[in-house]
Amino acid sequence: MMRKMMAAALLTGSMLVAGLAVSGGPGSGVRGVDAQRLANARGEPGNWLTHGGSYFEQRFADLTQITADNVGRLGLAWSVDLDTTRGQEATPIVVDGTMYTTTAWSKVMALDAATGRVKWKFDPKVDKARGQAACCDVVNRGVAVWNGMVFVGALDGRLIALDAATGRVKWSTQTFVDVDKPYTITGAPRVVKGLVIIGNGGAELGVRGYVTAYDAVTGKKKWRFFTVPGDPAKGPDGEVSDAVIAAKSRGTWDGQYWAGGGGGTVWDAIVYDQELDQLYIGVGNGSPWNHQIRSNGKGDNLFLSSVVALKPDSGEYLWHYQGTPGETWDFTQTQPILLSTLMIEGKPRKVLMQAPKNGFFYVIDRANGQLISAKGFATQTWAKGVDLKTGRPIEVEEARFRKDGFLVMPSALGAHNWHPMSFSPRTGLVYLPAQEVPLFYKTEEGFKRREGAWNLGIDLLSNPVPDDPAQFKAIKAMLKGKLIAWDPVAQKPAWEITYDGPWNGGTLATAGNLVFQGNGGGAVQAFKATTGEKLWSFDAQTGVIAPPVSYMVGGVQYVAVMAGYGGAYPLSTAFDDPREARNGRVLVFKLGGTARLPKATAPQFAPANPPADAFTPAQIAEGAGIYEATCGLCHGAGAHSSGVLPDLRRSGALADAEAWKAIVHDGALKANGMISFAKWYSPAQLESVRAYVGDQARKLKAREAAGR
Ligand code: CA
Numbered sequence: 001m002m003r004k005m006m007a008a009a010l011l012t013g014s015m016l017v018a019g020l021a022v023s024g025g026p027g028s029g030v031r032g033v034d035a036q037r038l039a040n041a042r043g044e045p046g047n048w049l050t051h052g053g054s055y056f057e058q059r060f061a062d063l064t065q066i067t068a069d070n071v072g073r074l075g076l077a078w079s080v081d082l083d084t085t086r087g088q089e090a091t092p093i094v095v096d097g098t099m100y101t102t103t104a105w106s107k108v109m110a111l112d113a114a115t116g117r118v119k120w121k122f123d124p125k126v127d128k129a130r131g132q133a134a135c136c137d138v139v140n141r142g143v144a145v146w147n148g149m150v151f152v153g154a155l156d157g158r159l160i161a162l163d164a165a166t167g168r169v170k171w172s173t174q175t176f177v178d179v180d181k182p183y184t185i186t187g188a189p190r191v192v193k194g195l196v197i198i199g200n201g202g203a204e205l206g207v208r209g210y211v212t213a214y215d216a217v218t219g220k221k222k223w224r225f226f227t228v229p230g231d232p233a234k235g236p237d238g239e240v241s242d243a244v245i246a247a248k249s250r251g252t253w254d255g256q257y258w259a260g261g262g263g264g265t266v267w268d269a270i271v272y273d274q275e276l277d278q279l280y281i282g283v284g285n286g287s288p289w290n291h292q293i294r295s296n297g298k299g300d301n302l303f304l305s306s307v308v309a310l311k312p313d314s315g316e317y318l319w320h321y322q323g324t325p326g327e328t329w330d331f332t333q334t335q336p337i338l339l340s341t342l343m344i345e346g347k348p349r350k351v352l353m354q355a356p357k358n359g360f361f362y363v364i365d366r367a368n369g370q371l372i373s374a375k376g377f378a379t380q381t382w383a384k385g386v387d388l389k390t391g392r393p394i395e396v397e398e399a400r401f402r403k404d405g406f407l408v409m410p411s412a413l414g415a416h417n418w419h420p421m422s423f424s425p426r427t428g429l430v431y432l433p434a435q436e437v438p439l440f441y442k443t444e445e446g447f448k449r450r451e452g453a454w455n456l457g458i459d460l461l462s463n464p465v466p467d468d469p470a471q472f473k474a475i476k477a478m479l480k481g482k483l484i485a486w487d488p489v490a491q492k493p494a495w496e497i498t499y500d501g502p503w504n505g506g507t508l509a510t511a512g513n514l515v516f517q518g519n520g521g522g523a524v525q526a527f528k529a530t531t532g533e534k535l536w537s538f539d540a541q542t543g544v545i546a547p548p549v550s551y552m553v554g555g556v557q558y559v560a561v562m563a564g565y566g567g568a569y570p571l572s573t574a575f576d577d578p579r580e581a582r583n584g585r586v587l588v589f590k591l592g593g594t595a596r597l598p599k600a601t602a603p604q605f606a607p608a609n610p611p612a613d614a615f616t617p618a619q620i621a622e623g624a625g626i627y628e629a630t631c632g633l634c635h636g637a638g639a640h641s642s643g644v645l646p647d648l649r650r651s652g653a654l655a656d657a658e659a660w661k662a663i664v665h666d667g668a669l670k671a672n673g674m675i676s677f678a679k680w681y682s683p684a685q686l687e688s689v690r691a692y693v694g695d696q697a698r699k700l701k702a703r704e705a706a707g708r
Pocket of ligand 1: 203204285330
């Protein structure tokens, strides 16, 4: 054992030396990634030191070996197969020849960035039952590195510091204020001034959002900032947010807003501004979504759907900008934030740019939070624009669905979700993975909170999945994905590309006049950054949603991306193309690369498997209500799965009442993440879910027999 450890240490040591020799960079692997190197990340284009490539989070690789002229020769350098069909959303970090990346269920791996040789793996062994609380798949968006350590936020709330050389745990701390609440971590931590900063998610199910900073060496908590007020009966939190909550936030809420947690989770963007020494956090949606239920339809509900600027050392409030006051559509503003200096009306302005779910592209003066400009980048039925004097959206009267339902665009999946956008200082364009996904919003009559389950206050059954193939196709045709090259000064697109479906990958811009993006259909592509001309494409054999990165080892430029389909859209919607579940992969490309993926087999679908039992229409209707409010959020609306999780219409258990009960009621598959739903539903109710899914299976079987 001891000898094995020593051999591993020696091997790792030699790899670090080799990495240093070829990259010629300062320091020595992650051990040398100190505050100065992080601040100077843009001066090291051969490495990818932070989540967004540098503190500016522009995701711009200043490398020119791969260019618009030669990208046609790009080929696979190496690939590594992963162990799961769940979504892969991570941004790999690359330091002096070593890649650190995460995979679903918060696992971490260190790889030789030139060869793909696995150096170590770390599995935090997250209890799979936590997966039920993950609104949008059990994904992880990556690690942060600093001074010989690799930091990961685990789905179950642990923030874990690993030894970068060995993958061994150095410290671990529980970041959830209450582990019994349905919090989850999917976002990447950031290291800022010796602090590790992490937020969490869970606002669909009912939590109160916050962000916490920990000492990177000891793991001790330094400060915590709650984004929304708590239960006034419990008094102040004793946290740095108390003063600003009392001064600004509390009066903007009404009713018993604390009952559902309030929401406002900081589940993605956490960005450090090294020029102004400020930290920007993107704050998520309200919980429950419906403002009528959450806050009696009154008040702006600060700091929901806002960017909040804090002092990084103390967490003290500096300023905020709220894009969607009184949000009621799941319009998070936690989407990626990127920093730059733009020439606006002849003057250089230090700005932050953000394109949150609500469909507006915001350019904000980061010195004071003043809105400079905002323009819609996707179809918007909820608002007509933004009043630049007040910074508030000009809402359409019916958009709040106070009496009737309303078809809202964009919707909960966002005109832009977490998929990172990139910015090229050479073209001055932002490369934005946008989408068009409408949702019909209608208040859920007789809403009752269910602890630990989804609590939206929106009647999802008012978005029925049509049985008629022509109607189905008509809705599917409305769903689009786009790659938009957005000019943030002129606030309009320079060019755009339309995809068949939404939920495409994050983007990478490079100095080779290129933009790289994977898409939900499984193509990893390169476009000319100035014109959008498609120059290169690679079949990943699975949908790609993660953002690519680029780096150099030994004088060779590589482009890397995590492939592996998943996340909110394929889990929850009915209109995605059905596909076979495939394990994810790390894919790495270089000029002249000749590696090959194994030949993909044609998708094999089990036959639809309707039960022979005679269910009553009342059973089917009851099952529909339960299924669409609970099961369909992971197994697909209308029981249409897109393959990330099993298609229940084809499940062997569907035809057998006992087998169904063993799984759905008794939790037989909880080790896979399929927990028991006995907490919320009786055996009879879960049997009516079988009735509904069985009915859907019967319809599918009929359609397949008719060749539709
Ligand atoms: Ca949300």
